[in-house]
Amino acid sequence: MKRLLSPQPATIGQPAGSTPEPDAAPASLRHGSDPKLVDDLETILSKEQVLARASDLIAFASDASPYRRIPSVVVQPRNEAELSALMRYASKHHRTITFRAAGTSLNGQAATEDILVDLKRYFTGMRVLNQGTQLWTKPGVILGDAQAVLARSGVMLGPDPGSTAVATIGGVLANNAGGMRCSVDRDSYHSVASMRVVLPSGNVIDTGESDAAFQAKEPALHAELLRIRDEIRNDEALCQLLKKKFSIRNTNGIRLDAFIDEETPVRILNKLMVSSEGIFGAITEATINTVPLPKHKAMAWVMLPDLRDAAQFVAPIMQAGALACELLVAPVLQKAVGNFPAADPAWADLPTKAAALLVELGGRDEEALEACISATTEALEGAELLSPLNFERSEAAMRGAWQIRNGLFGLLGSNRPQGTAMITEDVCFPPEQVGDGAADLLDLLAEFGYPEMVMGHAAFGNLHFFLLPNLAQEEDRAQYAEFLDRMSAIVIDKYQGSLKAEHGTGVNMAPFLLREWGERAWELMWDVKRAIDPLGILAPNIKLTRNQHLHLEHFKSLPKVEDEINDCVECGFCEPVCPSRQVTITPRQRIVLRREMARQAPSSPLLATLQEQFQYDGIDMCAADGSCAIACPVSIDTGKVMKQFRNAQASPIAAKTALRGAKKWAVVEQLVRGGLVSAKVLGASTLDMAARIGRNVINPDVLPSVPGPLPLPAQALPHTTREGATAVYFPACINRMFGNSAQASPDHLPLPHAIVELGRRAGVPVWIPEDVAGDCCGTPWSSKGYKEGFEYQARTLALDLLRWSDEGQIPVIVDAASCTHGMITQMQEVLEPSLRTRLEAVEILDVVEWLHRSVIEHLPIVEDFGRIAVHPTCSVQHMQQAEMLLAVANRCGNAVVPDGAGCCGSAGDRVMLHPELSQSATMQEAESLKAGNFDAFVASNRTCEMGLEMVCGEVFEHVAVLLERASRPVVSP
Structure with missing residues (x-):
């Protein structure tokens, strides 16, 4: 119904x-996966672990690469036993399996037309071992989360790719990803101590166990790995080739050097799994050695006249002790101007042939850092610098510099012509030849009309550049194919470099393996594949292929x-x-x-099917x-x-009702407060039952549920006066309706009372206008798409703000972060130009910024509240006030942001419309809260605080309420 x-x-x-595209999914896909295949898989996995709808298959068909292949089905196993069963099923039924984690790979290694296995959903969890010298982790852990945890122990993992915030450790291992600071001796191949692997046979191997245990489980594989080891070791020319090729970054091919570096088959397997891109098995656990994290850092932009001039200083800078040395040509820096706050406007006038080195230095203490700065300065003494050398030490400056470096991929992609793909190439030259190699690449890019933009990890000889072909056009595909041939000649024949340095082989470079390695090594790679995966069930044509045109197939239209x-370039950084x-x-x-x-x-x-399935998945959620x-x-x-x-x-009736509600919002406020009084009398369970019945009849996006404890009704606003006030205080309507948590102690002041009291104590009194009832920032209407209601509330509030502040004579503070953000951004968008101009004169501050700027330094703290969990809401992040929120909370005790703290999914009333959204969004944070031994819980947005209490079970309050108690004068008995 x-x-x-x-x-x-x-x-x-x-x-x-x-217009219809040639690569449109077939109409038959509307039925989803083959029912027989789904039935089979649901005997291995639960129903919710088998994603078989049309929208599921298409959603997982694309990744960050230019390729697209629609899987037959997507499965999400929870453990090794289920993975083993999937392997055995594929072997028995002649199916193939391809693994996917974050989907940030750039070369098509996570796409298939058969069974796609998602290893990110359930394979999570990590532990720091041995005083921080090692990390035990599952493959679905995001690398950035692991680095944040390790930083507390003063260590980090060696790999630090630009996708650190989204890439999983499983993907980092499978691709042997590098990054800005990752030298060859710190990469995954050299730092992985042991791992657990599910092989195509279904057997689970722990590479940390004895070789005899491995031999007992896989005797044929054990023997074949020994045979291949001996064959390689007996070929001196091949051994020399392997040592030379892997002395620089190289992810193009299988790590045959494992047969030289390790003695026993189980340890050889441990190394082979790194950079294997899922063709040998699934990594389910790994223990990885860490490296020290410098406690003190500095960075500098070194601006030089040309590319070769910049390149000649890379080695001296690294020898001086630099952690990273990134090379960027002038056109790249010019693109950054106006798009990144930290980009120097002077870059717009750089000579076209100029180049820059982004240098990061580090030391265990201040003295070591100073020594590194001195050595780097000395190394650059003979340089013809285009601007003075300036070493920045502030976190903000360093963060801004790396935001430029890491954000250029997306920026360049956003500026591409409509319909063109963005292909990121990733090559490596011997580091001492990086300048010459880069110059040759720039000449080639110019010849083919591709962007003349090269950047990369100069310290390691690893460069990136970007191609923008329209792959729907035959001419562009042919040009792309010719470019790759010419590029290969430069990288392989002229410089003996690597066609892929850190991005993996995938399908993009698989046809070029033979050219890079020669037939002898290439056939040995096939021998290893056949030994581990004799039936070929894993990742067919990924990394190893005999189809020399594979890289020109399955392009996705845009x-x-x-x-x-x-x-959008479908990079996945948002996920x-x-x-x-x-x-x-x-x-x-x-x-x-x-x-x-x-x-x-x-x-x-x-x-029609996609639109129907998108309603709940995409719009409602x-x-x-x-x-x-x-x-x-x-x-x-x-x-x-x-x-x-x-x-x-929105139907005309709904839009009209929403507009009427906006005009009668003061009445709505009274009704909500009255409803909360009734709820206290009737009990939440009675209301919840009534809501459940109603939601079976009425669209759940309209009628709220009652998923948890309801707050108390808001009390009457405190009395204030305009005379002497230093700011207008606008209590958001959510705080005029909802009071404190019903579970809060009675001595906790309501938020408006706490803010007024804090202003009085700090000598910066605030004034609440008598006619605030009915005013709202309009976010409830904006978020639901009710344009007319939003415009009415925005205009009404704008006029009142101007009147209350005397056209901006004093600032306005707002006590809900989402409302502050909405007033600063969204509200402005719908005002008529003249009113928008007038409103620009009014300084609108979130109460957190006001506390940080005007209050906390004037308050004596009388009580320490111990360990405080701080939840920076989305709006706090948008307004870049997370550090301010932490600073205010730190006045009350020891403020900590729990692991996994992000958007809580409350989104105003969405926590009551779709509580499953908040429950899912806060899973990791809820676990951190339980394990964190926190004494208090704060945020700065009432609906988020209510949502967090509903799903996490802890009483969150506004940080101002806690600050009021921490600074409350002690009353003598």
Whole structure:
């Protein structure tokens, strides 16, 4: 039965100007996976672990590469036993398996047309071992999360790719990813101590156990690895080739040097698994050696006249003790100007042939850092610098510099012509020849009309550049193929370099393995593959192929979609921060699905199916908080498009009702407070039962549930006076309706009372206007797509802010972070130009910034509240106030941001409309809260505090409420 007031999925239509594409998914896909295959897999896994709908298959068909292959089914095993059963099923039924984790790989190594196994969903968990010298981890752990945990012990993992914030450790191991500071001796191949692996046979091997145990489980494989070891060792020319090729970065091919570096087959297998890209088995656990993390750092931009001049200083800088030395040519830096806050405007006028080195230095103490700075300065004494050498030590400056370096991939991709792919090449030259190699690459790029932009890890000879072909056009495909041939000649024949340094082989470079390695080594790689995977069930054609045109097949089209999301390069950086990532889909997958809708014909039955499945997965479950824009290299806010869809689906009756509610919002406030009084009388269980019954009849996106304890009704606002006030205090409507948690101690002041009292104590009194009732920032209407209601509230509040502040004579403080952010950004967008200009004169501050700027230094602290869990909300992150929030909380005790703290999914009332969103979004944070032995819990947004209490069970309060108690004068008895 269709619920009342349910939206019509088809109303989102297709993106404007859509035309059918040749690579559109077939109409038959509307039925999803083969029912027989699904039935078989559901005997191994639970139903929710088998993703078989059309939208599931398409969502997982794309990754960060230019390729697309639609899997037959997607499965999410929970443990080794289920993985073993999947391996045996594939062997028995002649199926193939390909593994995927974060989907950030750039060469197509995580795509298949058969069974796709997601190792990110359930294979999580890590522990720091042996005083920080090692990390035990599962493959689904995000590398950035691991690095954050290890940093507390003063150590880190060697690999630090630009995708650290999203890539999983499983992917880092499988690709032998490098990064800015990762020397060859610190990469995964050299730092992995042991691992557990599920082989194609289904056997689980622990490479930390004895060789005899391995031989007992896999006698034939054990014997074959010994045979290959001896064959390689008896070929001196081959041994020399392997040592030379792997003395620099090289992920193009199988690590045959494992047969030289290790003696026993089990240890050889341990090394072979690194850089294997899933063709040998699934890594389910790994123990990895760490390296010291310098406690003191500094960075500098070294600007030089040309590329070769810059390159000649790389070795001296590294010898002086630099941690990293990145090379960027002038056109790259010019692109950064205006797109990154830390980009120097002077870069816009750099000579075209200029180049820069981004240098990072580090030391165990201040003295060591000073010595490194002196040595680096000395190394550059003879340089013709285009700007003075300046070593920055502030965290902000260093963070800004690396944001430029890591964000250039997305920036360049966002500026590409419509319909073109963005292909990132990744080559390695002998480090001493990096300048000459880079110059040759620039000449080649110019000849083919590709962007003349080269950058990379100069210290290791590893360079990246970008190609922008329209792969839907035969001419562009032919040009791309010719370019790769010419590039191979430069890298392999002229410099004896590597065609892939850190991004893996995938399908993109698999046809070039024979050329790079020669027939002898190439056939030995096939021998290893046949030994470990005799039936060929794992990752066919990935890394090893006999199809010399494989890299020119299965390109994905990139049809035009909504402007707000059209620049997406499908890198996946948004995924770890999305609150719906574990319950439905992510921002990248929303865009991937929207692009498939654009590929389809208007009459396609698959289009209708995708729209229907997208309703809940994509639209209803989007928190629309913009957290994806924070993580995205080009600030794409997918939530904006979801709000557009909600607006398109809003019926005239609903829109009219929403506008009426906006005009009568003061009455709504009274009704909510009265409802909370009734809830206290009737009990939450009674209301929950009534809500459940109602939600079976009415669209759940309209009628809230009661998923947890309800707060008390807000008390009357405290009395204040305009005279002498240093700021207007606008209590957000959420704080005029909802009071403290019912579980809070009675001595906790309501938030408005606490803020007024803090202002009085600090000598900066605030004034609450008498007529604030009914005013709202408009976010409740904006998030649901009710444009008219939003515009009404925005205009009403803007006029009141001007009147209250006397046209900006005194600032306005707001006590809910999401409301502050909405007033600063979204509200401005819908005002008429003249009113917008007037409102710009009003300084709008979040109360956290006000506390940090004007209050905390004037308050004596009388009580320490111990260990405090701090939840920086999405809006706090948007406004870049997380450090301020921590500073305020630290006045009250020891403030800590729990592991996994991100968007809580509350999104205003969404926690009551879809509690499953918040429950999923906060899973990791909830575990951290339980294990953290916290004494207090704070945030700065009432709906987030309520949502966190509902799903985590802890009483969160605004940091101002805690600060009031911490600074409350002791009353003498």
